[in-house]
């Protein structure tokens with residue numbers, strides 16, 4: 519019977535790590551310009567959320583089964599207070615820390631509308647701390663420490679998250695590559711030459727600038743300047 | 759969910775019709791809302807939502823609109839009552 523608790527604790531721990539990995543990869547993926555596998559954005563968003571909730575369920579199972587496991591000898595406050603345990607306090611404390619961080623991330627996410635986007639986002643960035651801490655906890659503590667299969671799973675999880683980061687950072691994966699490469703309208707920059715009038719080019723007020731051709735210095739802005747012109751790809755650079 | 763979203767105009771009257779409102783200072787152009795509400799929104803060249811009509815939400819689309827509001831990553835989308843809610847207590 520006690521062995522069953524032990525098996526369950528290990529299994530649910532590994533499942534939550536894998537789910538958390540998927541959650542983090544999807545979270546990172548949701549922030550990149552283009553979504554993976556051609557999934558619609560709302561699907562990535564929902565999958566991210568639901569996998570996170572599922573991870574919490576497995577994590578609860580992991581923690582509760584260990585609480586009743588006679589070998590682990592956990593006290594209730596070990597579940598929330600990190601680094602106070604009797605057995606491998608540091609490795610186990612990492613697990614407690616990850617659990618606390620996960621609860622903070624999930625609870626603030628569920629209360630996102632009340633808290634506002636800024637608070638939610640700041641807490642959500644703790645995910646980048648939570649996931650590595652959970653990974654280390656899994657590798658360092660417990661009975662499967664050092665087994666080939668646990669190292670394999672951990673390596674695959676790491677690979678997935680690293681791949682997601684690469685996917686997000688690669689500029690070619692932007693959904694709107696032009697958006698990242700918008701240029702400042704040359705008219706707004708300091709004029710490089712004093713000769714602003716070009717006799718050969720008759721100015722045509724009212725003609726919209728062609729997409730991709732920045733207006734020449736000296737051309738007076740068309741009458742509707744700012745209305746449609748600003749939506750032309752290649753005309754402006756986003757200032758960050 | 760704000761007060762105005764749930765207020766009805768008055769007893770015995772039609773429920774206040776809802777309109778979708780985009781907070782442009784918050785919208786990040788992630789395009790989620792246009793996916794969930796293709797009947798009301800399309801995307802412009804940069805992925806920002808563009809209204810197809812006047813953003814009035816027909817009752818049949820209200821669940822979809824609520825979901826879009828709920829899922830907007832920037833919390834930029836809101837559902838507002840067409841008419842201002844009567845001043846109450």
Ligand code: HEM
Pocket residue numbers: 538541542544545546548549563566567570571620623624627628642643645646648649788830831
């Ligand atoms: C109920 C639970 C959750 C909800 C509703 C939620 C929702 C979201 C949303 C809406 C985004 C932004 C996506 C975008 O900007 O398009 C996001 C990003 C992210 N989420 Fe979550 N999330 C939840 C739980 C978690 C958990 C448990 C983790 C990991 C431990 C996590 C890790 C991330 C990461 C790494 C990002 C990318 C953040 C960034 O770099 O800006 N999320 N999440």
Ligand code: SF4
Pocket residue numbers: 780784785786787788789790791792805806807829830831832833834835
């Ligand atoms: S889902 Fe929100 S952030 Fe994205 S385009 Fe719509 S309103 Fe803007």
